[in-house]
Amino acid sequence: MSSADYTQELSVIEGKPGFRELDDLFTKPLDEKPNKKFYIALSISGSLMSLLLFGFALTIYYGIGVWGNNNPVGWAFDIVNFVFWVGIGHAGTLISAILFLFRQKWRTGIARFAEGMTIFAVMTAGLFPLLHVGRPWLAGYLFPYPNQHSMWVNFTSPLLWDVFAVSTYFTVSLIFWYVGLIPDFATLRERTTSKIKHVIYSVFSLGWRFSNRHWQHYEMVYLILAGFATPLVLSVHTIVSFDFAVSIIPGWHTTIFPPYFVAGAVFSGFAMVQNVLIFVRKIFNYEHIITLDTLDKMNKIMMVTGSMVGYAYAMEFFIAWYSGVQAESFAFLNRALGPYAWAYWIMVACNVITPQLFWFKKVRRSIPIMFVVAVFVNVGMWFERFVIIVTSLSRDYLPSSWAYYTPTLVDGMILLGSFGFFFTWILLFTKGLPVVSIAEVKAVVDGAQPSHKAHK
């Protein structure tokens, strides 16, 4: 370690792969027919997704009654899943936009994939607000449109802000992702032998000819979009947290929620990206592109955000006590000691304690351990939303209306199914588009950029 030369920026790509070599590497999955393993994976995720479809079909046919939600607990798995998946969707844009603005080159290997995950996670999340309503066929009422009743949406409702925040985030993320894909589409167009593919790639590459002008425009657009997306990364989960923070329910009504939710979202998003990338780099032989150093850095971010989340947990308790509001302090004591204490302690164990393992370099660089830790983080973050939503609602102001919430089979089906939905998209993505940005990686390969050193 001591021999490391810190004056020299290390290449984020190991070895010195040639450009043609990189082209071959990244387009290989697209050129080859899917193998058996892919079909097995797809059938598993597809089966899980059918659980989601079946669960939602039951819900739409019979009503929300097929879920475990009850009178004090109006929201449960539905909104827990929503917040969880929106949270997962945070890493992508953070990696591609914020890290881009900060000129973090190590992001290039993982940005494309993380962005894809963002898109799919937000799509998964988007299902819940639409289908958690009692009459989904009237979900159009949630959008402002002119109508003969002069009925307008209620702009004071955080749920409406959600609609705007999530749809904006989705739109911008999608555009950002697509813009990044344009040069790669052109590369694919050049390489493909199939006529149909050629037409498709031509259309999507928007006439890209790798000209200097194109590159200049591209860089500018990418920069502007990164600037656009950056506040969105922060705003989406801030607004999601408003769903709770703006209410008056003890345990929800907390000013710490916006930063705490954003930190939590980044935390869980990175955990999910790390989990999936571990498979991707192995399966597609991208170990030198998505290097152990990159994973190490992601683990560090997890440790930081995990500690922020832990701090928020502690601060919530402190403020609850400090405020002197009985209902507030009870809400938090009830989390730790009440009927849902099991969920609370799962959350604390997974979110606060396990990420602390990343203080150790060995842990950060051991793939099996970091994988398990990140899985714990995801479990923990799901439980964090469960704890916030369900425990607060199940015991609020009037003890007479307190009730325990128990999920039903359909709740479980929808939760599992949401993973199926998400991973089905991920799997199709790995076969449909280059999962690593060809153009960007080429730009950060050692020696790709002109330097004084090279002329020496």
Next chain:
Amino acid sequence: MSSSEYNKKIFWKSLKEYHDDPAVFEAKANEFKEGVTDDFNPSQLNSLSRRKFLAALTASAAFAATACTDYRDKGEIIPYNNRPEEILAGRANLYASTCTSCSQACGILVKTREGRPIKIDGNPEHPTNKGKICTKGQASILNLYDPERMTDPQNGNIAVSWASADSDIISALNDSLANGKQVALFTNAVVSPSTKKVLDDFKAKYTNTKIYSYSVFGDDTRRAAWLETYGTTEYPSIKWEEANVILAVDADFLGTEGNFIENTRKFTSRREVVNKIDVNRLYVAEGRMSATGMMSDYRIRISPSAQFEFVLALANEVLENSSVTLNAEVKNLIAQTSLTKFAGGQSKKLSHLVKDLIANKGKSIVYAGDTLSKEVHLAVNLLNEILGNTALYDYSKVSKSLQPSSSNEELHSVADAMNNGNVDTIIHFDCNPVFDLAKSFDYAKALKKVKTVITLTEAENETSVLSTYSLPINHSLESWGDAHVKAGVYSLQQPVISPIFKTRQKEAVLLTWISGSSSVYNDSIYHKYLIDNFNSSIYSKKNSLADQKTFWYSALHDGVVEFNETAVQNSFSQVSFVGLSLPERAAGNTLHLTESYFIGDGKFANNGWLQETPHPVSKITWDNYASISPSFAKQLNLEMNDLVEISVNGKQLTIPVLVQPGVQDTTINIELGYGRKIIGDVGKDVGFDANIFVSLLGKLVYENISIKKVNGTHRLTSTQEHHSLDDTFVKDFHRIRKIVQEGTVEKYKNEPNFLSKEVKKHISITREHEYTGTKWAMSIDLNKCTSCAACVVSCNVENNIPVVGKDQTANGREMQWMRIDRYYSGTPDDPITSNQPMLCQHCDNAPCENVCPVNATNHSPDGLNQMAYNRCVGTRYCSNNCPYKVRRYNFYNFRDHFADAYYENNLTAMVHNPEVTVRSRGVMEKCTFCVQKIMEARSDAIRDGRELKGTDVITACQQACPANAIVFGDVNDEESDIAKIRNHKLAYHVLEELNVKPNVTYIAKLRNTHSEEVI
């Protein structure tokens, strides 16, 4: 003529124009005539361009077209071609009638819309219940529309015509007359003089008839005791309103016993703290935990089997200076008792009780429960004599006895006669003895020996399935009738709808049989009989100046006739005490069987509204259970839902337990009426049939019973989570959070501002609504509420609230807009109970409103928190953000949620109030402050050209409350009651510190104890 001139004048419209009148030129220059465009100012026009406007118009039209697509034709609406004279479409008609749900015969007003009864309220003109009516009376309307009613006469399982059934029965009756065999007619308590006369006529025609009258619950024991001490079974009413101190000896006089609606009114008239402090003191000595027990200022735990000794011991304490001279035997009996035996940690309460009774001689009342033994009643009569409390007996309103109840000996002898084949024909006159009667009679077995068994019933029951003939009878709302329950009060019952099925009035059926020919029957046979009887017995009494017909119609209009019928006050006899001795009290457990609060003796088991009304104390729905004390539960290692086996005299019953704080340690209380086996889908197998323990009719206390834990559990569903009272984690939250605020009378007298000591100023950061016109608000006086749930059921009926069933209630999805919260404080053994009706608080700063994304819930200018059902998409956010959790969500389409589509039939749907939208699934709903009533009052005010007054509107809950605890009105009207109450020193809002500004004001409860502290 020049060419230009020529061209100019090719066309002319007038001679003036032809002659080039300048006025014409002037007019032509301006396209529009002067004045036409005065109002036209382009700057005032909408800036929307024509294109945009058209686009918006098209879009709106498209949306409107799409929105209309879910219109489904649900059938035809047929207008009246010939409108019946009294019906005005859209306006309700009210008919005075008499309730037959129990034997108290309260006066009712039946509200009908387009010929269809939709609501039962109390008749304000009726002297007994004065406009109030209990849960059973209100919900009985659902039984009218019960699709499982019997529709045709049946011979066995085969539907037959009335004519053939009548002729068969008449010949059977004549046969038994010829054979000299007995005809036994069973009926419940008879309260109708005309019915009594029909029965007498029947007996006169078929002379071999014997009439057996019984009731599982009622005042038979009280009457028996009264007969022994005062020589008559007609006991006087109690002037509750004049009593300063009341001792209820296991008497649930505010919950199930006697006319508890009347009792509640009179009792709560002395729970007045708003205008003046006028509070009586209620002591309750009981083993179980009753609704009356919850109201008590001091509650003394005494096993029902020890009550005799307890009352005598009290007599012993207050005997000094009594004007009554007692026989030596009585003195001797009393001297054997001692109050110290009952102390056990309650000595302070007992000494208060003795002092209060002595200090309030002649101004207190001791009242024994209907379920206790005759001895206790005797002792209570004695105690009242000693205390001089007879002054509170009201002899102008004695309880009439039209048909004396049959004794257990008589019932045993008829059972024997049946078994011996001496009874040929049995008629069950609207009663269900197979379920009701004490199992020692083995009535079902005896019934098999009887040749012809005839059951007149509304719906199939345990008795009708064992009958040769089951004859369907009219529902109360389809029937004529009268009632004479209390002296001086004669009530009339009139049909408000013609029979829905092929049913007949039960008295008319007997009249047909009396006539001896099936062809004699016609629709008005009993109607005429009733009028004749009325003319001969009532009209003759009144010396009215009106002619018979006018008097009849005016009586029918009022529903009640009052006359003077004061009974003579008999002197007290001590003879009955001779031979009485103190029972050897066994140390074992005592089983106390009591009446169910809402389904009665099982008669209303098929009524979903009543099954789903939470028990006043335990909040359990859809079940009965054995309630035991917390220490006894600990001893047996029992928890709620655990099954126990209880055995009494060789009969066993496995039943779940409920650990009920406040129950005496050796008392086990089970409510009867549950466990019906042959009944409609709603009531089938709901609860457990504890009637099997009743070895003698009227005996409801069984000593020395055994109880043991058995394997398994049965889930009891409560609408309130049961928190362990000694769990310090959540203890006394209702006090800490100022949900329920209480004090004592002493405290209030010394420090009237004790509630509002620390005034906190709440500031709002948002713009407030301004209420310039009417602003609706409600107040609820916690001093008066007995948690009888009349308001809950009234709200159910008024607002079309669906029954959701046990499984959904267990899931916390009950739909009642109004609930009565019950909180305990104190210790589990000796809890203090607080009740609080909770409904939408219609907050000025309603937290539900700002979170609804679609504006489905919003605020009206008159202060109502409104719901637009058709706008609601069902995000449930409003409910989450409601601190009072009063919003109710349609998790399913509860109208067809039952597997058998209980609600989804044309008949049950008729019960709906047409003024209130029936909510679909996925929609949030809640209390509306009866907005339909407000609107009706408003349109009436507009029609009459007057200002709408707050008092014009009476909400359903307010109308039903027998304690008059609910006041509703306009707070902007400074003269109104509600405005005054809101500024009262005892008025508070629940969770005031949230600054949601609720519009339901609660009046803090003042307990009338000898202390300044509540506990």
